[in-house]
């Protein structure tokens with residue numbers, strides 16, 4: 001198993017190019033199931049989760065091609081036929097986002113068999129709202145042998161109010177509704193930019209969606225969708241991760257190909273922490289001198305502070321002057337990085353869904369273990385800021401969601417290597 005080894009204490013300097021958003025790419029790849037015509041995508045990030053999703057789609061019969069063999073970011077998918085509308089346990093257990101094939105398969109093929117995702121390191125993460133919504137649209141759904149077995153004639157439009165805001169739940173129901181008969185209203189819809197990016201592609205494919213960017217999406221079902229071209233939005237969490245890195249190590253970096261307008265809650269907190277920023281339409285120049293100020297925050301749905309940045313920002317509070325509280329409201333178990341940060345010398349205590357950090361002057365390198373994707377990013381940032389050598393084990397979590405992170409950090413002057 002690969003691990004990352006780093007010697008901390010070097011301020012970051014230089015430019016970094018942000019890749020396409022993982023959490024936009026995954027539903028968008030699944031949207032290819034909705035049409036028999038080609039879907040041509042640009043700015044697809046080169047990540048393990050994307051490779052897994054492509055494999056799931058290929059197993060179903062979707063053809064996947066890379067028109068420029070050296071450029072993994074351009075992909076053409078065509079689901080002319082879908083002889084095997086199934087996602088197996090072997091695939092789903094490695095990536096919960098595989099559930100995103102359920103809505104499109106049911107809408108186009110009238111049948112789907114998708115393994116029920118199991119537990120997850122950051123919380124229970126059930127998919128009951130996806131199932132409830134599809135049932136409201138007329139699907140008959142049974143759980144048998146660990147699989148969701150779903151059947152429907154043509155799905156029927158319905159008004160669906162989910163019990164909570166769910167990102168992939170909104171995406172699954174949105175995709176299903178595009179080919180349903182009649183009008184679907186999704187109340188309490190997620191407003192994350194990745195949902196908006198998916199909706200933009202669906203509209204290019206001929207879907208009729210109104211209320212984009214709001215918590216009420218109205219979809220008029222159509223008979224069929226056609227091919228389209230789309231460029232995936234930049235990854236706001238990758239951009240945020242590099243901003244936290246420079247805020248922790250000091251230095252000055254230019255984050256290019258990003259969307260600052262999708263990062264407002266995070267940028268406000270980074271500014272409070274002492275990060276100086278100049279912002280353009282698709283870039284952020286960020287510099288940090290001295291120790292961060294402690295900043296309290298609570299995670300919440302977009303446009304509030306993202307849960308996917310909680311672990312990385314925690315490193316700043318670990319090193320800050322002062323103390324701060326960080327409340328996680330989305331997932332019930334997303335503090336697995338706290339014990340590892342404490343192994344690096346942080347002073348963070350957990351009380352229920354709140355972590356309290358008493359900032360320390362410096363961290364000291366150690367061997368730590370990554371437990372999930374964003375926790376891994378947090379440990380890498382901590383290792384870059386710590387004195388001495390840090391090794392982050394189980395780095396496969398990081399590879400699921402970051403496109404060449406250690407190469408990008410090396411270009412910024414970090415002393416970091418992958419060890420096989």
Ligand code: EPU
Pocket residue numbers: 022023026097123124125126127128129130131164165166167168169194307308330331332373374401
């Ligand atoms: N929930 C339910 N039932 C459902 C759906 C959700 O109880 O049917 C609960 C979840 O357990 C959680 C809350 O609702 O407590 C919100 O979960 P949501 O469904 O929004 O999360 P998700 O769609 O599974 C996506 C991202 C996550 C990100 C969350 C929150 C993708 C592929 N994943 O997950 O990304 O943290 O939204 O913004 O889009 C990551 O990239 O590291 C990551 C975990």
